[in-house]
Amino acid sequence: MKKNVVLFSKIPDDQQKRLADAFNLSVFDGSPDSNKDAFITALAGADGMIGSNMATRVDDAFLALAPKLQAASTISVGYDNYDLSALKKRRIRLMNTPTVLTEGTADLIFTLLMATARRTVELSNLIHDGKWTSGITPQYYGTDVYGKTLGILGMGRIAKAIVKRAHCGFDMNVLYYNRSAHLDVEQTYQAKRCELDELLKHADFVVVILPLTSETDRLITKEKLALMKPSAILINGARGRIIDQQALTQALQAKTIKAAGLDVFEVEPLPMTSPLLHLDNIVLSPHVGSATLETRYVMAKCAVDNLIAALQDNPPTENWVNPEVG
Template identity: 50%
Template sequence: MSKHVVLYKKLSPALMQRLQAHADVTLIEDVKSDEGMARLRDALPHADGLLGASLKLDAELLDRAVKLKAVSSVSVGVDNYDIDDLTRRGILLTNTPDVLTQTTADTGFALIMATARRVVELASMVRDGRWTQNIGPEHFGTDVHGKTLGIVGMGRIGEAVAQRGHFGFGMPVLYHSHSPKPDVEARFDAQYRSLEDLLHESDFVCLTVPLTAQTERLIGAEQLALMRPQAILINIARGKVVDEQALITALQNRQIRAAGLDVFDREPIQTDSPLLQLDNVVATPHMGSATDETREAMARCAVDNMISALSGDKPKDLVNPSAWHPH
């Protein structure tokens, strides 16, 4: 009897063909619409696998999925899933952790450069016809090369950001993570710091931690107050890692120099958000992995994980290994 996969992310023709060679596939292109959600609910009782991204699977949906064996998320973050609940139900959860590392680090460094040199603000000045004379100190930015780069969360993406800063821009690297990482220190001449010391000493603070109960609102008013007035905050982690209202206040009061944000408390960000009115904010639409090459690689990885799970093999990128039992 063939397996049935509910797909809520459009795949390239080649990947769709590959998935269909291993399972019957129901594609729901707009799962967040009322019609799409209704189709999902109807399909869940027959689903052996779910493949997609940006869908919060709550207990009510999972209760309908009585045959579900695996969820293959086209993402590195898994904060949309109750991993303990999936494990109790014996449902495998996979993600795509490796293929977006370099692209997301590129995005982080793009935000570092854009905020430091006020690229968006000054480009808008030119486009709007307001560049009528040589710019003066009121439009000057700040250097990136040689400045201290603080990274909160030294996982794959944190290491890739450190590589760019250390080798490309001669930046001293500080980092904070669960524990010191001697290999990282050796590769990038990096130094471990407590979160408080890192915030106090860094010119650029780049957040790359996953969203967990421990990291939610990790950066609030107290932490922002520790940063230097000329420091810049970069968030390529998750919006809820930062207390957004505290950040708005800090930026409005010029308590810190600027922020480069690819993630927000609510996405898409509300059009009346004060963040969008501030000239010391560079805001991008959660585009960290948004390149043709990387998104295709993520989808390919997710398809491979699903095929392995449905075939009874242990997927390469299994988030909850205790849910897997070899047959």
């Protein structure tokens, strides 16, 4: 007998067909976050659920309304909206897509770094606003990337892809902060592991690519930002809550750091009332680290593979977030 699965995100037609062939598939139209009650109703008889990461918290209360759920497959690398302890109680398998978005996300983070350094958005707006009437004066000069020092927080797959770009493409010196050493990046790219404060004091570019945990929540505070050089640029491609956004806004307004590039925010979508929108020393992107045609297709395929594997009796062999549930 086929198991029941709810799909709550748009995926390529051929991947949706794979789900329909393997399961009794229900497609939930609409946002799970803005239609939470209807979404939970749709899950009442579901054995599996699959879709992009959402804000709705999958916790004990949520799972109590999905009594048959056996597996969840998120089309993302992040899974901070899933309460792992709640999943463990119910022995629900959680799957993610950690490997397929590495290069695309690294590209986006490096795009933010370069666009911020060279003030690309600001200068583009200058032209659009009809203010380019003569040669560019020093007030609009950017900052070199080549040969500078990159400080990177975290050393997972995406971080290593960024380090490769920095070292091989731009001859950058690399400092990194991570709870464990990575000899591969130290030997291949001459990266140096150091404490957070030391990294912040010496880096020309600080890139945040850590997972959000209780230890990393608000890791970058007002006090940590004050350690950075006035000429330094901060890039966040991880999770918005790792940085105290109010403190960052104040640092950018006071120009105690030079600029920032953000793909993630404390609240998403970014409210139109955010003071970040009134700054010219920031580049903003709407959480699009994996948003290329190629990467999103492969992510969807991976997530479908994951759910098919998770709803079999035998344990999955890869991309299993919580193997302790069995």
